[in-house]
Amino acid sequence: xxxxxxxxxxxxxxxxxxxxxxxxxxxxxxxxxxxxxxxxxxxxxxxxxxxxxxxxxxxxxxxxxxxxxxxxxxxxxxxxxxxxxxxxxxxxxxxxxxxxxxxxxxxxxxxxxxxxxxxxxxxxxxxxxxxxxxxxxxxxxxxxxxxxxxxxxxxxxxxxxxxxxxxxxxxxxxxxxxxxxxxxxxxxxxxxxx
Numbered sequence: 001x002x003x004x005x006x007x008x009x010x011x012x013x014x015x016x017x018x019x020x021x022x023x024x025x026x027x028x029x030x031x032x033x034x035x036x037x038x039x040x041x042x043x044x045x046x047x048x049x050x051x052x053x054x055x056x057x058x059x060x061x062x063x064x065x066x067x068x069x070x071x072x073x074x075x076x077x078x079x080x081x082x083x084x085x086x087x088x089x090x091x092x093x094x095x096x097x098x099x100x101x102x103x104x105x106x107x108x109x110x111x112x113x114x115x116x117x118x119x120x121x122x123x124x125x126x127x128x129x130x131x132x133x134x135x136x137x138x139x140x141x142x143x144x145x146x147x148x149x150x151x152x153x154x155x156x157x158x159x160x161x162x163x164x165x166x167x168x169x170x171x172x173x174x175x176x177x178x179x180x181x182x183x184x185x186x187x188x189x190x191x192x193x194x
Contacts, residue, residue: 007035010045013106018092019047019119020108021080034115036082037140047119049078051140056084059130059137063169065177066137067127068093068153068160072189075146079126079139082117083110086135089165090118093125093153093183099192103183105162112136123190127155129164129171152180159183 011020021042023034042049059066068091071077081090091107109131110116120126128137155164155171160183164171 008038008041010042013092013108015092015094015101015104015106015124017119017121018106018124021117021119023115023117025115036115036117037080049080049142051080051142053141053144055137055139055141057137059088059135059172060133061172062130062132062135063166064130064135064172065127065155065164065166066174067091067155067177068125068157068180069127070095070125070151070153070190071143071146072149072151075143075149076122076190078122078142079120080117081110081120081126081128081137081139082115083112084136084138085112086133087111087131088128088135088137089131090128091126091162091164092118092120093127093160093162094123095125095153095186095188096123096190096192097188099123099194102192103160105160107162107165109165123192125153129166129169131165152176153183153186154180157183 009022025032093105
């Protein structure tokens with residue numbers, strides 16, 4: 001764990017490159033202020049990203065699952081995901097052919113209260129499950145949305161063995177996610193360059 005100028009706490013996960021970034025909150029009786037991203041602080045730690053698009057989504061029901069999504073080259077995206085309201089379980093899966101952690105996942109609970117963010121680099125599948133109703137997800141991307149490069153892998157693929165922390169909730173899926181391919185059928189466009 002690195003403490004960068006006390007503004008951003010950066011934690012490495014078991015998947016190299018996937019980071020948990022927690023901004024320090026400065027609060028008083030009015031609420032709080034936090035610096036959720038600093039290009040300089042992260043670049044000093046070897047994470048030099050240029051975000052070009054911010055996305056914001058609302059999931060009305062607990063148990064809404066979005067993913068596992070990816071965007072391939074030439075429009076592959078790094079993502080920095082946080083929760084604006086509510087709570088979600090955010091997941092990254094290593095999809096880089098030849099990686100020692102290929103097919104392994106990491107998940108973290110992101111809430112409006114804990115302020116944690118998950119950095120999902122290019123080469124990783126991304127998905128989340130909402131834990132409460134009316135959850136808002138806010139995330140930055142390093143490339144623009146390109147539908148011709150968009151793809152998905154089944155969120156509940158048994159070979160990935162992801163515990164989505166759904167509890168008693170039944171997964172609410174989009175039509176796209178209902179028919180997503182299995183991980184074993186996925187011809188990944190990503191290659192490990194370790």
